[in-house]
Amino acid sequence: MKKLKAYLPWIVYFVFFLGILIVHPGEHYVHLVSRVIIYALYAVAFNILFGTTGLVSFGQALYFGFGAYVTGMMAKAAGPELFIAYIVLGGIGAAVVSIPVGLLAA
DSSP states (O other): OOOHHHHHHHHHHHHHHHHHHHHOOSHHHHHHHHHHHHHHHHHHHHHHHHHHHOOOOOHHHHHHHHHHHHHHHHHHHHOGGGHHHHHHHHHHHHHHHHHHHHHHHO
């Protein structure tokens, strides 16, 4: 089990971004923190693939982009009121796209 020292940078980042939302709860800061968290998760996924295995693959970019596109187009067409539902539908859309791509790759 890793020691607390290994997790300390992640805890500091989390507290920092949470602090931004508490101090400045404006729409701009929520948008900024959301983007940082989304790109950080994408970077962690890439680091797991490339850092541990040494494989270079941008396959996850297809699903990331497709889910973001579906979410954005639904929010643009129907309004941002049900944004959480659009995010879920974007994930479902990325999963639907992954099935034929996975069958072709297998």
